[in-house]
Amino acid sequence: MKPGTSRLALTPSRCEGLIASEGGSCSPLPLAGEGPGVRAMAVGVRNRRGLALLALALLPVSAHAADPTSVYRQMLAEDNPAELAVAHGQQLWEQPRGPRQAALTACDLGQGPGVVKGAFAALPRYFADTASVMDAESRLVHCMVTIQGFDRQQLAAAPFSEAGAPQTDLEALVAYVAAQSRGAKIRVPQSTSEEHDSYARGRDLFYRRAGPYDFSCANCHGADHLRIRLQELPNLTRPEGARSAFAHWPAYRVSQGAVRTMQWRLSDCVRQQRWPQLIFGSQASIDLSTYLGVLAAGGTMDAPSVRR
Amino acid sequence: MADPMKIRAVMQSGRVEVKILMSHQEETGLRKGADGELVPAHFISNVSVSHAGREVLRVQWGRAISKNPFLQFAFRGAARGDELTVTWIDNLGDTRTDRITIA
Amino acid sequence: MRAFQTLVLTVLTVAGGTAAQAQEVPRWGLEQVIASSFRASGQAGLDRLQQTPMQVACSVAHPDRLPTEAQQRIEREALQGVQFPQDGRWLGNWQAGEKIAQSGTGLQYSDPPDAPRGGNCYGCHRLSGTEIAFGTIGPSLVRYRQRYASDSDAMRRTWIRLWNVHAFNACSVMPRFGDAGILTAEQIRDVMALLFDPASPVNR
Numbered sequence: 001m002k003p004g005t006s007r008l009a010l011t012p013s014r015c016e017g018l019i020a021s022e023g024g025s026c027s028p029l030p031l032a033g034e035g036p037g038v039r040a041m042a043v044g045v046r047n048r049r050g051l052a053l054l055a056l057a058l059l060p061v062s063a064h065a066a067d068p069t070s071v072y073r074q075m076l077a078e079d080n081p082a083e084l085a086v087a088h089g090q091q092l093w094e095q096p097r098g099p100r101q102a103a104l105t106a107c108d109l110g111q112g113p114g115v116v117k118g119a120f121a122a123l124p125r126y127f128a129d130t131a132s133v134m135d136a137e138s139r140l141v142h143c144m145v146t147i148q149g150f151d152r153q154q155l156a157a158a159p160f161s162e163a164g165a166p167q168t169d170l171e172a173l174v175a176y177v178a179a180q181s182r183g184a185k186i187r188v189p190q191s192t193s194e195e196h197d198s199y200a201r202g203r204d205l206f207y208r209r210a211g212p213y214d215f216s217c218a219n220c221h222g223a224d225h226l227r228i229r230l231q232e233l234p235n236l237t238r239p240e241g242a243r244s245a246f247a248h249w250p251a252y253r254v255s256q257g258a259v260r261t262m263q264w265r266l267s268d269c270v271r272q273q274r275w276p277q278l279i280f281g282s283q284a285s286i287d288l289s290t291y292l293g294v295l296a297a298g299g300t301m302d303a304p305s306v307r308r
Numbered sequence: 309m310a311d312p313m314k315i316r317a318v319m320q321s322g323r324v325e326v327k328i329l330m331s332h333q334e335e336t337g338l339r340k341g342a343d344g345e346l347v348p349a350h351f352i353s354n355v356s357v358s359h360a361g362r363e364v365l366r367v368q369w370g371r372a373i374s375k376n377p378f379l380q381f382a383f384r385g386a387a388r389g390d391e392l393t394v395t396w397i398d399n400l401g402d403t404r405t406d407r408i409t410i411a
Numbered sequence: 412m413r414a415f416q417t418l419v420l421t422v423l424t425v426a427g428g429t430a431a432q433a434q435e436v437p438r439w440g441l442e443q444v445i446a447s448s449f450r451a452s453g454q455a456g457l458d459r460l461q462q463t464p465m466q467v468a469c470s471v472a473h474p475d476r477l478p479t480e481a482q483q484r485i486e487r488e489a490l491q492g493v494q495f496p497q498d499g500r501w502l503g504n505w506q507a508g509e510k511i512a513q514s515g516t517g518l519q520y521s522d523p524p525d526a527p528r529g530g531n532c533y534g535c536h537r538l539s540g541t542e543i544a545f546g547t548i549g550p551s552l553v554r555y556r557q558r559y560a561s562d563s564d565a566m567r568r569t570w571i572r573l574w575n576v577h578a579f580n581a582c583s584v585m586p587r588f589g590d591a592g593i594l595t596a597e598q599i600r601d602v603m604a605l606l607f608d609p610a611s612p613v614n615r
Binding site for chain 3: 201211222225
């Protein structure tokens with residue numbers, strides 16, 4: 001909990017497994033010399049939503065002029081379970097794996113073979129070896145196939161984990177790669193004709209009305225202060241909205257209990273638009289990322305983040 | 309052994325600030341899987357943190373804890389360079405122990 | 412130079428609306444990319460990506476800036492296609508209407524094709540005064556009946572909006588619940604009752 005929060009006072013009868021100290025609070029050991037502003041102990045029960053809401057209620061009103069959603073996100077950011085996926089992703093990057101028993105450390109993410117730091121902030125981009133614009137996920141699949149010998153169909157068939165299942169290798173790798181760009185400026189390149197075309201297609205797709213609902217991305221993400229039910233929607237046509245979205249994916253989705261990637265986010269939107277399925281790693285999915293990334297230029301990467 | 313924990317232990321104003329992120333599915337036993345059957349309860353039941361041979365934190369948890377639990381606490385009586393040992397055990401007998409050097 | 416050319420084309424495309432669609436520069440390869448990037452799944456076939464003339468016209472950044480004549484054409488064609496209730500009965504059951512308004516499923520490839528569809532009205536609108544989980548993409552409909560009490564044509568106009576909102580508002584972001592076959596006529600009557608019945612939570 002952040003400094004300045006009130007101490008949760010618990011009666012001794014609720015100190016199961018802990019030592020009840022004088023004053024009615026529970027602590028592992030008596031804490032001497034406590035005063036105002038000393039960080040309180042977060043008692044074992046970490047029911048995420050309950051504790052976050054309770055702590056939110058205890059925050060002094062004057063200390064946080066920021067809107068409640070950002071305060072909530074700030075509180076969750078410290079203990080982001082995505083870190084577990086990042087750690088696992090690092091292992092997957094470094095270990096020799098697959099039929100060729102090779103490590104991904106030779107993989108070129110756009111900054112040269114093996115360079116991971118800052119690479120995510122400059123994707124999607126054009127790659128000469130495939131003569132195409134690729135995003136982080138399609139590039140990782142490319143490396144897993146060409147360097148490690150994995151089967152492309154198998155990887156593309158189940159890129160995202162099911163509810164309650166462990167993260168897929170791809171999700172862990174994307175989390176790791178994105179984490180190495182934390183703090184980097186978003187700079188999706190527009191230097192080749194292929195990159196320009198990708199941007200143009202992404203833009204056209206963004207505004208394309210289709211399907212029985214006539215939904216385009218712009219329907220929901222084209223104006224300020226819109227929300228679906230209680231879920232606020234970023235205005236992706238504005239730099240602030242585009243930066244906020246691009247900087248924070250992949251994200252740990254609390255409601256899913258898993259790291260979810262940009263490809264997942266796009267395909268799940270497309271499903272709710274009542275369109276047919278967006279194919280994983282397809283050019284259209286990459287082009288949408290290019291469009292968003294170019295609009296987000298100058299923002300600062302901060303992924304994996306925590307989302308509801 | 310289960311997946312490793314992410315642990316941070318930092319000296320701050322004479323106290324050790326400890327943050328532990330555990331990797332665990334935390335099934336309540338009340339959720340139905342894709343096949344319509346109840347997924348069996350599988351959750352961390354006890355956590356123990358020790359320093360220099362003495363237990364500094366003992367925790368009992370139940371099914372209400374969220375997936376990939378995060379635990380944060382502080383204590384006195386340790387110094388930079390000391391080792392902390394964190395162990396959890398779950399209701400099915402699975403366990404994990406990790407050690408960290410206090411920074 | 413290339414960047415400038417792209418910028419000019421971008422400005423022209425966004426400003427040109429319908430005209431730009433017809434003149435799509437082949438090197439972008441949009442249609443080929445679309446053809447290879449989607450697969451049919453569940454009840455969502457690839458035919459859903461074929462655009463109607465209205466969809467083509469409205470696939471622009473600023474549909475409100477379409478030429479007046481283009482907007483009027485969309486509205487006229489939409490109005491011509493409206494199917495009114497044959498027995499002249501506008502209202503159904505508001506309780507059923509509330510269920511339709513609350514339900515967000517239907518027509519997704521993850522939805523069973525034969526399951527009843529919802530309208531997901533609360534996704535974008537406020538309706539009942541007591542439902543706080545409402546969206547803000549569309550205007551509030553709280554106390555709808557009272558707002559339009561003086562309009563003798565209110566029911567007919569509301570039916571038109573639900574059937575095909577483009578009859579009044581070309582390129583609106585609201586789905587064509589009747590015209591696209593999202594809701595049945597009976598379901599639309601139930602939503603009408605939710606809006607007009609004095610006992611409905613919208614009007615209490």
